[in-house]
Amino acid sequence: MGPQGVWERAGRTAYLAFCTAVFVFLIAPIVVIIPLSFNAEPYFTFTEGMLRLEPAAYSLRWYQNVMGDPEWRHALLNSLFIGLAATVLATALGTLAALGLTHPALPGRSAIMGLLISPMITPVIISAAGMFFFYSNLGLTQTHLGLILAHATLGTPFVVITVTATLSGFDTNLYRAAASLGAGPLRTFRRVVLPLIAPGVISGAVFAFATSFDEVVTVLFMGGLEQRTVPRQMWTGIREQISPAILAVATLLTAFSLLFMLSVEWLRRRAGGR
Amino acid sequence: MAGSLKIFGPQLRAVGLVLPLVAFIGLTFVAPLATMLSRSVYDPVVSDALPETLNLLQDWDGVHIPPEPVFEMLAIELRTARQERTLGRVATRINRVHGGLRSVITRTARRVRDAQGSSWRDTLIGIHAAWDDVQTWHAIRYAGERFTARHYLHALDLERRSDGRIASRPDEYRVYLPLLWRTLVVSLSLTGLCLLLGYPVAYLIAHAPSRRANLLLLLVLVPFWTSLLVRTTAWIVLLQTQGVINSTLVALGLIADDGRLAMIYNMTGTMVAMTHVLLPFMVLPLYAVMRTIPRLHMSAAASLGASAVQAFWRVYWPQTLPGVGAGALLVFILAIGYYITPALVGGRSGQLISNMIAYHMQSSLNWGLAAAIGGLLLAFVLVLYLVYDRLVGIERMRLG
Numbered sequence: 001m002g003p004q005g006v007w008e009r010a011g012r013t014a015y016l017a018f019c020t021a022v023f024v025f026l027i028a029p030i031v032v033i034i035p036l037s038f039n040a041e042p043y044f045t046f047t048e049g050m051l052r053l054e055p056a057a058y059s060l061r062w063y064q065n066v067m068g069d070p071e072w073r074h075a076l077l078n079s080l081f082i083g084l085a086a087t088v089l090a091t092a093l094g095t096l097a098a099l100g101l102t103h104p105a106l107p108g109r110s111a112i113m114g115l116l117i118s119p120m121i122t123p124v125i126i127s128a129a130g131m132f133f134f135y136s137n138l139g140l141t142q143t144h145l146g147l148i149l150a151h152a153t154l155g156t157p158f159v160v161i162t163v164t165a166t167l168s169g170f171d172t173n174l175y176r177a178a179a180s181l182g183a184g185p186l187r188t189f190r191r192v193v194l195p196l197i198a199p200g201v202i203s204g205a206v207f208a209f210a211t212s213f214d215e216v217v218t219v220l221f222m223g224g225l226e227q228r229t230v231p232r233q234m235w236t237g238i239r240e241q242i243s244p245a246i247l248a249v250a251t252l253l254t255a256f257s258l259l260f261m262l263s264v265e266w267l268r269r270r271a272g273g274r
Numbered sequence: 275m276a277g278s279l280k281i282f283g284p285q286l287r288a289v290g291l292v293l294p295l296v297a298f299i300g301l302t303f304v305a306p307l308a309t310m311l312s313r314s315v316y317d318p319v320v321s322d323a324l325p326e327t328l329n330l331l332q333d334w335d336g337v338h339i340p341p342e343p344v345f346e347m348l349a350i351e352l353r354t355a356r357q358e359r360t361l362g363r364v365a366t367r368i369n370r371v372h373g374g375l376r377s378v379i380t381r382t383a384r385r386v387r388d389a390q391g392s393s394w395r396d397t398l399i400g401i402h403a404a405w406d407d408v409q410t411w412h413a414i415r416y417a418g419e420r421f422t423a424r425h426y427l428h429a430l431d432l433e434r435r436s437d438g439r440i441a442s443r444p445d446e447y448r449v450y451l452p453l454l455w456r457t458l459v460v461s462l463s464l465t466g467l468c469l470l471l472g473y474p475v476a477y478l479i480a481h482a483p484s485r486r487a488n489l490l491l492l493l494v495l496v497p498f499w500t501s502l503l504v505r506t507t508a509w510i511v512l513l514q515t516q517g518v519i520n521s522t523l524v525a526l527g528l529i530a531d532d533g534r535l536a537m538i539y540n541m542t543g544t545m546v547a548m549t550h551v552l553l554p555f556m557v558l559p560l561y562a563v564m565r566t567i568p569r570l571h572m573s574a575a576a577s578l579g580a581s582a583v584q585a586f587w588r589v590y591w592p593q594t595l596p597g598v599g600a601g602a603l604l605v606f607i608l609a610i611g612y613y614i615t616p617a618l619v620g621g622r623s624g625q626l627i628s629n630m631i632a633y634h635m636q637s638s639l640n641w642g643l644a645a646a647i648g649g650l651l652l653a654f655v656l657v658l659y660l661v662y663d664r665l666v667g668i669e670r671m672r673l674g
Contacts (some may be wrong), residue, residue: 242510
């Protein structure tokens with residue numbers, strides 16, 4: 001191996017080191033908070049005891065702290081209620097729209113698609129400001145309904161995108177085959193279309209729920225005390241009285257996120273290709 | 275006839291499927307944005323409270339102090355506004371046009387009840403000398419515009435002088451243009467940074483054996499899925515003065531205990547945390563394009579005598595441009611309107627234009643100005659969105 005080979009190997013090593021550093025940058029912050037959430041002391045750094053792996057340095061006190069706090073429990077219930085309602089709404093509307101969007105007979109497809117995706121691209125601060133103005137005229141601020149509508153709006157683009165993606169490989173001859181066998185449109189949908197697009201629909205629903213579950217700006221603008229969600233509660237925690245209890249919540253939320261991610265990846269692989 | 279029905283049928287069905295969501299988005303998204311835009315140019319508060327005064331001011335020459343009837347009408351209408359409890363909102367709006375007028379107006383409205391003098395003009399000037407200044411009257415006339423460009427002028431650091439000329443504000447009052455400029459520079463730097471960090475990583479994943487590629491891809495997807503607030507919290511834990519990185523550096527003796535680095539609640543905090551948030555949006559589109567490029571192309575170039583660098587720039591890089599464009603545009607669009615991360619870790623120096631919208635929505639309650647800044651930002655994002663559609667195609671947008 002000549003000098004060229006040495007340079008090539010050095011370059012390759014540097015390249016891999018660079019990539020490793022980027023992966024560490026991506027993952028390390030999320031991993032670091034997990035052990036810190038078990039800190040027995042009210043600090044945000046690893047205590048000497050933690051580094052020596054002394055059991056006494058670790059505790060579940062911040063988790064008990066969070067579980068025992070009625071405010072956090074209330075926030076979790078709100079998040080689940082608003083999230084589930086928004087998901088149902090977004091998934092139903094988004095799936096129907098995706099079926100229409102992939103229909104070859106639809107006029108003005110790209111304009112409609114552009115409109116339906118726009119809530120995802122528009123900065124949330126702008127959407128939230130507009131919703132605040134509009135919903136306060138209707139008396140919907142400081143209500144659960146207002147936040148459900150807002151979160152459903154932000155979630156629909158994800159459903160539209162995932163379901164259209166599954167439908168793009170859909171063989172439209174199946175419609176005709178079903179019809180020729182005597183199935184009506186509803187029966188065709190239930191027995192033929194739905195099973196085929198189910199992975200896309202469920203992925204979209206997970207995306208929509210995750211969007212709502214992590215959304216804080218519309219809640220800041222439109223929610224009252226009664227509508228406090230988990231992210232809203234974290235927001236206050238980070239801004240005002242940051243305590244390791246926040247890290248316990250963060251760890252729990254990360255577990256949720258991993259669950260969301262793995263289910264979507266699993267569905268994607270099941271649906272075949274990406 | 276039957277033929278045309280056949281064509282019409284499926285079209286109608288397709289439209290029928292799309293219609294519910296289009297109506298929903300129209301009502302819950304487009305209508306709110308339209309409301310915001312109308313707020314940015316329409317403000318009836320002052321003109322509703324002082325209609326006759328403003329009417330009389332229409333004929334005012336703008337050079338001398340207005341005549342007696344204007345004073346009288348203003349006194350009457352201020353008194354009414356006080357009784358109807360709209361005075362506070364009126365005074366706030368006039369004060370925004372000309373600082374210091376809030377107290378002038380509230381004090382005048384409170385005192386003018388008792389004024390019985392023969393001249394309203396002397397009475398009002400007696401209450402406050404500001405009524406002897408034409409600028410006060412200009413401010414009332416300006417704030418009384420029902421349809422107005424003043425919020426947009428304000429958002430662009432412009433002002434309308436009393437002679438109607440539009441000029442830029444004095445340097446020390448310029449807030450928004452420097453902030454817009456900062457937002458632009460930060461967004462461009464973030465886009466560049468994400469490309470720099472993301473391109474090599476996407477290449478590694480795209481050309482790794484499939485099992486390892488899937489594993490590495492998960493490493494990119496984990497931050498993509500992790501809650502934004504969780505990631506922001508994580509960066510606070512790492513970067514703050516008593517945080518993990520500073521404490522480690524002190525423990526290793528690399529920095530002194532009193533020389534801890536200020537890495538958060540400033541621009542550094544905003545840049546680091548936002549790079550972390552946006553990087554997956556660069557890697558994923560790049561990866562999607564790269565995995566379709568056969569490695570054979572590079573070997574072919576090499577066998578034809580190209581050096582590795584030549585083979586990359588002449589053969590590989592051009593083929594990845596669609597991914598680079600898609601990722602860069604997406605990151606830039608997301609960066610330009612970002613709010614949460616700068617609000618939590620940006621401190622004073624790391625704020626972006628979105629934080630100004632939130633400030634005027636929640637603290638100063640200058641909703642017209644918030645709407646105007648929002649309108650400007652919305653227009654900007656819309657243009658970028660159209661560019662994205664042209665270059666990449668909205669229909670090809672994928673998640674994860």
